[in-house]
Amino acid sequence: MIMTNEPRSFAVDPDWHIGRLVTAAARMLEQAFDANIAELGITHAGFRVLDALAAGPLPQNLLAVRCQVQAQTLSRIVDGLERDGHVVRRRDEEDRRRVLVHPTPAGADLLERARRLTSAHLDVFPTSTDDTDACRRVLTQIIKRLGDDRWGR
Amino acid sequence: MIMTNEPRSFAVDPDWHIGRLVTAAARMLEQAFDANIAELGITHAGFRVLDALAAGPLPQNLLAVRCQVQAQTLSRIVDGLERDGHVVRRRDEEDRRRVLVHPTPAGADLLERARRLTSAHLDVFPTSTDDTDACRRVLTQIIKRLGDDRWGR
DNA sequence: CAAGATTGACAGATCAATCTTG
DNA sequence: CAAGATTGATCTGTCAATCTTG
Numbered sequence: 001m002i003m004t005n006e007p008r009s010f011a012v013d014p015d016w017h018i019g020r021l022v023t024a025a026a027r028m029l030e031q032a033f034d035a036n037i038a039e040l041g042i043t044h045a046g047f048r049v050l051d052a053l054a055a056g057p058l059p060q061n062l063l064a065v066r067c068q069v070q071a072q073t074l075s076r077i078v079d080g081l082e083r084d085g086h087v088v089r090r091r092d093e094e095d096r097r098r099v100l101v102h103p104t105p106a107g108a109d110l111l112e113r114a115r116r117l118t119s120a121h122l123d124v125f126p127t128s129t130d131d132t133d134a135c136r137r138v139l140t141q142i143i144k145r146l147g148d149d150r151w152g153r
Numbered sequence: 154m155i156m157t158n159e160p161r162s163f164a165v166d167p168d169w170h171i172g173r174l175v176t177a178a179a180r181m182l183e184q185a186f187d188a189n190i191a192e193l194g195i196t197h198a199g200f201r202v203l204d205a206l207a208a209g210p211l212p213q214n215l216l217a218v219r220c221q222v223q224a225q226t227l228s229r230i231v232d233g234l235e236r237d238g239h240v241v242r243r244r245d246e247e248d249r250r251r252v253l254v255h256p257t258p259a260g261a262d263l264l265e266r267a268r269r270l271t272s273a274h275l276d277v278f279p280t281s282t283d284d285t286d287a288c289r290r291v292l293t294q295i296i297k298r299l300g301d302d303r304w305g306r
Numbered sequence: 307c308a309a310g311a312t313t314g315a316c317a318g319a320t321c322a323a324t325c326t327t328g
Numbered sequence: 329c330a331a332g333a334t335t336g337a338t339c340t341g342t343c344a345a346t347c348t349t350g
Contacts (some may be wrong), residue, residue, distance in 0.1 A: 012293050012300075018285060019182045021292040023197075024221055026179030028299035029172045030318095031342085044176075045318060061332060068177060073319050075334060080317080097327045097332045132171060134287035139174040140165050146181035147165075183340095184320080198340060214310060226341050228312060233339080250310045250349045312347075318340085325334075 022139070036121050037114045041084065045069075045077045047118075050086060050103060050111040057102040059092060086110055175292070189274050190267045194237060198222075198230045200271075203239060203256060203264040210255040212245060239263055 012021070034043045042050075045067075052058065052066040064074040078101055081087045086107030092098035103111070165174070187196045195203075198220075205211065205219040217227040231254055234240040239260030245251035256264070 012296050018288060018292070019186070021289060021296065022175060023179040023183055025292045025295045025299075026176040027221075027341085028296060028303065030176055031303065032299050033172070034342095043317070059332085068180075069318085070320065071333065072321080072335085077318080079334095095328075095332090099333065131287040131291050134284040135171060135291040136174060138284050138288040139171070139178045142178045143165050143174065143181060146178075146185050150181065150184065180319085187320090196339070212310085222340085223342065224311065225313085225343080230340080232312095248310090248350075252311065307350100309350080310348085312345100314345080315343090317342080320339080321337090323334100323336080326332085328329100328331080 018138075022142075032121070033118060036118050040110060040114055040117070042081075042086075042110065042114065046081055046086070047111070047114050049074070049077055049081060049101075050107055050114070053087065053101060053103040053107070054111060057090075057100045059098040059100055061098070063101055081107065171291070175295075185274070186271060189271050193263055193267055193270070195234075195239075195263065195267065198226075199234055199239070200264070200267050202227070202230055202234060202254075203260055203267070206240065206254060206256040206260070207264060210243075210253045212251040212253055214251070216254055234260065 012024075016024075030044050033047075037043070037047060048067045049063065052063055058066070060074055060078065061071060063078075064071045067074060067077075069077070078087060078089065082089060086104055088102050088104060090100050090102060092100050165177075169177075183197055186200075190196070190200060201220045202216065205216055211219070213227055213231065214224060216231075217224045220227060220230075222230070231240060231242065235242060239257055241255050241257060242252050243255060245253050
């Protein structure tokens with residue numbers, strides 16, 4: 001078969017190092033995920049917050065850790081979710097420095113619909129289980145190393 | 154009495170699906186890369202543009218494909234590189250719709266220094282070669298699938 | 307009209323600085 | 329002061345709309 005014409009089409013350069021493969025794959029995965037739930041008016045960031053709140057309200061600092069974003073990033077994501085009526089902020093009366101984020105009924109409903117929309121599309125991972133297991137090991141190790149450097153501990 | 158501090162430390166949840174592992178790893182890899190070259194005043198985005206231009210000037214549309222970003226994204230990255238004197242734009246006289254991006258001597262110099270800074274830090278991938286090979290296969294397949302959907306092919 | 311590039315509006319993420327509360 | 333949260337500035341990235349050139 002002919003390598004038709006120039007690489008105007010998409011191609012993976014065989015000598016990309018893994019870092020580049022990881023970041024390229026990540027961008028595509030997030031975009032695909034976002035495209036699946038775009039009709040609901042949220043993105044992966046909002047989804048992860050609502051998912052973390054499924055068991056009940058959490059203070060923002062803990063929520064940020066769960067979502068693996070900075071407190072500043074989380075604050076703005078919560079801004080959007082609150083604006084759209086998916087969560088509400090309430091000061092923690094036990095320690096008024098804390099702000100508790102509560103999911104609203106609308107937010108819980110949104111989460112359910114988002115889960116249904118995305119569960120069908122998670123079959124993007126075709127290769128053998130051996131390969132995906134190996135992939136998990138490599139990625140987990142990267143995350144642990146770099147995450148420990150960055151997030152302390 | 155509040156909960157003694159829980160996993161305030163970093164941890165990889167064992168039942169994360171691969172998508173989440175990939176995106177988490179990607180963010181950390183990019184941040185680590187950016188931290189390594191931050192002193193030079195560029196990020197991974199600028200680095201990739203300069204790297205793509207190492208062999209000589211390119212029109213922006215091709216450059217965007219090489220860097221795997223939208224033409225709009227590239228335009229703003231080139232804005233920054235041009236502002237800082239690392240590249241210059243020149244209209245292609247053969248086809249005046251095109252804009253050719255040329256690296257400046259300062260840009261070429263920056264690229265060299267960035268390469269030196271980062272080459273030392275690429276040993277973040279510790280596991281066996283079998284695992285990394287498997288990881289490459291999985292990631293490549295994800296990229297091909299999603300990239301073909303998105304970027305045409 | 308089609309291709310190439312740019313601009314506007316926005317989301318996600320970061321760092322640095324600030325405000326509030328303990 | 330320390331912890332938690334927020335705000336300002338900036339960067340990367342997206343989509344949609346526009347401008348220029350062929």
